[in-house]
Amino acid sequence: MEHSESYITPVSSEPRKPAPDTLTYEQTDEVNDSPIEQVRLTVSITDDPSLPCLTFRTWVLGLTSCALLAFLNQFFGYRQNPLYVSSVSAQIAVLPIGKLMAAYLPNKSIRIPGTKWSFSLNPGPFNLKEHVLITIFANSGSSPVYALGIITIVKAFYKRKINAIAAMLLTQTTQLLGYGWAGIFRKFLVDSPYMWWPSNLVQVSLFRALHEDENRPKAGLTRLQFFLVVLISSFSYYIVPNFLFQSITALSFVCWIWKDSVTAHQIGSGLRGLGIGSFALDWATVSAFLGSPLATPGFAIVNILASFIIVLYIMIPIAYWNNLYEAKRFPIYSTHVFNADGGLYNVSIILNEKTFQFNRQGYDDYSKINLSIAFVFAYGLSFATLAATISHVALFHGRTIWRQTKASVQDNFGDVHTRLMKKNYDPVPQWWFHSILIVVIGLALLTCEGFGKQLQLPYWGVLLAIALALFFTLPIGVITATTNQQPGLNVITELIIGYMYPGKPLANVAFKTYGYISMSQAITFLSDFKLGHYMKIPPKSMFVVQLVGTIVASSVYFGTGWWLLTTVEYICDPSKLPEGSPWTCPGDEVFYNASVIWGVVGPRRMFGSLGLYSKMNYFFLFGILSPLPIWFLSRKFPEQKWIRLINMPILLSSAPGPPARAVNYISWLAVGIFFNLVVYRRFKGWWARHNYILSAGLDAGVAFMAILCYFTLQGHDINGPAWWGMELDDHCPYASCPTAPGIHVEGCPPLVKA
Template sequence: MMEKEEEELINDNPIEQVRLTVPITDDPTLPALTFRTWTLGLTSCALLAFLNQFFGYRQNALYISSVSAQIAVMPLGRLMAAWLPATVIRVPFIGWSFSLNPGPFNLKEHVLITIFANSGSNSVYAVNIITIVKAFYKVSLHPLAAMLLTQTTQMMGYGWAGVFRKFLVDSPYMWWPSNLVQVSLFRALHEVEKRPKGGLTRLQFFLLVFISSFSYYIIPNYFFPSITALSFICWIWTSSVTAQQLGSGIYGLGLGSFALDWSTVAGFLGSPLATPGFAIINVMLGFAFVLYVLIPITYWTNTYNAKNFPIFSSHVFQANGSAYDVNAVLDPKTFSFNQDGYDQVGQVNLSIFFVFTYGLSFATLAATLSHVALFHGRSIWRQTKAAFSDQFGDVHTRIMKKNYDVVPQWWFYTILACMLALAIFSVEGFGKQLQLPFWGVLLAGALALIFTLPIGIITATTNQQPGLNVITELIIGYMYPGRPLANVTFKTYGYISMTQAIMFLQDFKLGHYMKIPPKSMFIVQVKLTISNFP
């Protein structure tokens, strides 16, 4: 009896949250890539790309997620469906045609527009390199080199996504918790639901929470910003440095502090509603141990002269606690390390909090590999054999394979080969402005390839995503020292190509749940990634 129930669960989906949230029905006749999709999708992507890149330069960066577009385009889509004529536009010479209004605004259009917006909601990480060169070195990269850098770092991850698509999209055990929040919102906005007696429909409940939260958000972010972090310890002992270190919610340990701003409360997780309970508990225990045990002990015992520097800071310092003069250790003509300047200024010092941040990031990556090997190794091996036999997946995978053509693997591999070639050209050409040799691109790609699957599994099951930004800095700094631009370029190729792969797979899983044609999703993501650069 137990075996039969287990078989039925796997036949649907073995994850309870997925069974309760994702519908197992599909209407393959609904149009997806329509005129409305392209118009609203491109507009959403361009707007979010501009806003997030613009506000990303703030000290306290403002991030506007694709959920904002997901909500905003709903009335716009229905407005276009009501007002646009059903005129068929024919494209000369190539025989294409499309209707301005193919019918009511539907769920699949809405999902694709949201994927459009998600492609633009994440700022282009490689722009930081262009900013560094412009702001600190007072010169500019060659325009073509800058464009190739942004494009190749963003696009290379599609190759890794193609390699691991079977494991991280088709597998029913890779359920991507954050996607379920969007699935619930899509259903609330589109499904006709009868209001229960004395209760609210999903849409009514959503509108009530949306209006209330929007109204309240004005208070901490406009009328009364100080409630972002309230610290009674700092108010009582206003002149005490120790009290500020202990009580400040922004520059200290935050003991006794609390916030009335939801963005501050949810800051350490992004969206606690989308993170499984066991992951929240795990993060909180680690957070409390590091912040309230390790850091106070090491700081007040003056380990590594920690008291010479702030307890909480991301800046670098000289041994006496003054700000480190980075320009003194760099040759302004070659952007390379100046040993004489370094001997005069002395070694770089970090705050004790930043030391633990760096150190534990290495432990996190090591733990990611060992955790996936120990807890998911057997499952990965089973999935590998099942993938080759094409007998793999749940009800959603079977519906997708039955109703739609899959994206050919060679599409992914072609993009990967082209991006690798262009990346090598961008670092070796243009006077080698980026300092990185061709083997650095290949090594960064190899690191991204190795870590995409384990980090993808962690993200797909816990909604937590470790990064490669620190380990990549260490590797290239050891192998190719004294070249800061080479360091950040290598870091970007290794870290962002992996991050882009996971974002692509997450969007693909959302389309998988909502039964979007895979080729339509692929076209949308590639088109928007190419378009999303300054």
């Protein structure tokens, strides 16, 4: 795997410069840089294959980072203000530790007893490739384990028991299935230079800033100095929205002007309404649901802006104020399920306690399930997104995928990064991926069919979920690798199993997890492989680190979740928790409501012939047809490059809907438009040097301050000053009130003007 060449520099020539969105395959004998401009501006085209990778330092720092991030993310995930600690935090923190280890550890070789293997505690200076592999370990730890949602709703919401071994196997198998799909599609989604994975450029920029020697420009800063300035500024500022003035996470001045108007609160609330005039002074609000806007291409941001305006400011208001689906009986923007009288739905009435299945008589005597109009459209647009993803990829990228299929067989992909990887390193054998896939499928069948069939999902359900994941990995991978936005399979999987196997909530969520998360994990693995591709990491080292990191992270996530669920009294039950307790599990509440909608009641009584929302199925037809006009216009007017930038899957999948709120989208769009459209076009040199560094510094500063605040202050019940600004709210109390005559909800006095 290692060669004698110490440094490889490609022949210098003018790189190709097609538009970043172009996805045409050009076969040439020599391409000396990437065809994607953002990659050319960010990724180095050199490699030193002599650098050691899987060292003692890599294993110690990598496993520690992986376990620590897994613990922190699961620990904070159950709290009222969930905090996501990204791998960027570990990426920064391990650098000085790695250099200290290189300075002080002995370099004596240590032989492993009973083998011919040996290793050195200190193989030389701490290098870039060790740092990248440690970060891949951290990426595993920072990726949430979706299956914990099943365990949480069983124990905390449905108040039932689940076998610990079955729960552990569920956690591991759902996370590991994606390796099989990653092995099958890596030729298309990693080796292809047109699959450029924009989010990886943030970490590439940071790696280069931390490791490359750079002369400070006159009257300016090096990239590392700029990063430190941003990190310290973000760290210092975040004590304000996190501890001193929490209300600036969502400000809605319309509500302050019209304090007694339900309609004004619905229009102005950034948390429970349309968010007109709302904004935030908090980076965590900006990046909470859509990730960093700095890492999203400008054309994708414009698509999301169009979707935001069409859905939130045209479709939802028209539907609500015309009382579509009796929308005025319920909040305009909510994730809860409601009865016909506008109150919260009592699920215990429609669920048989003994059999843990749907109670049809109870349902017929009680009420159909009702949703807020925003939640209704969120589901409808999810239907459209999946259909549009298939037709969009087939129309715009089908010819390219076919050519890449032939090219992958001939092994002739042609950008500099692929050539360097093929020249210097052995690829991962396909049988490694296939072996893991076969073993994990067997364990998944055991998990669902064994242990008293607690998960309710039969073997054919597991196999069907796997088939769905296999089918959708390539089209969704293409969308993610080119736009930084990932459409999900959660709704389509819920719909399919809900029709085929209704009335069983755990079967529904287990099918969703095996179908959706195995695809999502494959995308994550492929993204990490692309990061290793850009940083010239040996593929076999990448594979080992990803596999071990996933197993360790899944185990720590499970252990942390199980510990909290069994030790925190009344966890996830705000009505019984002590006042001020943070253990309210807002994300798991959405997961629970979905299990009721799709699993207990089932899609036939929600979106089928027996439900209130059957017309939402037309969104499937709309979705599959929607890319056709764009494709036709792009062929009719090929000189109009902007037409190809209209991406219907992104338009549909990025529409605002619960649990993301209007203030998150408004803040995200404002930052994204400024940096990736205005700054990118007018100050491209500054953007190339600083944009991704800025994103990494903001993320890291927020994470470090949040952790410090919790373990030094908030964890010891030391909270900020008691005043109006400490409420984690936008002070629009009537935004969740119904406006239909005769519907009275607690907290919404009938004398309030509508």
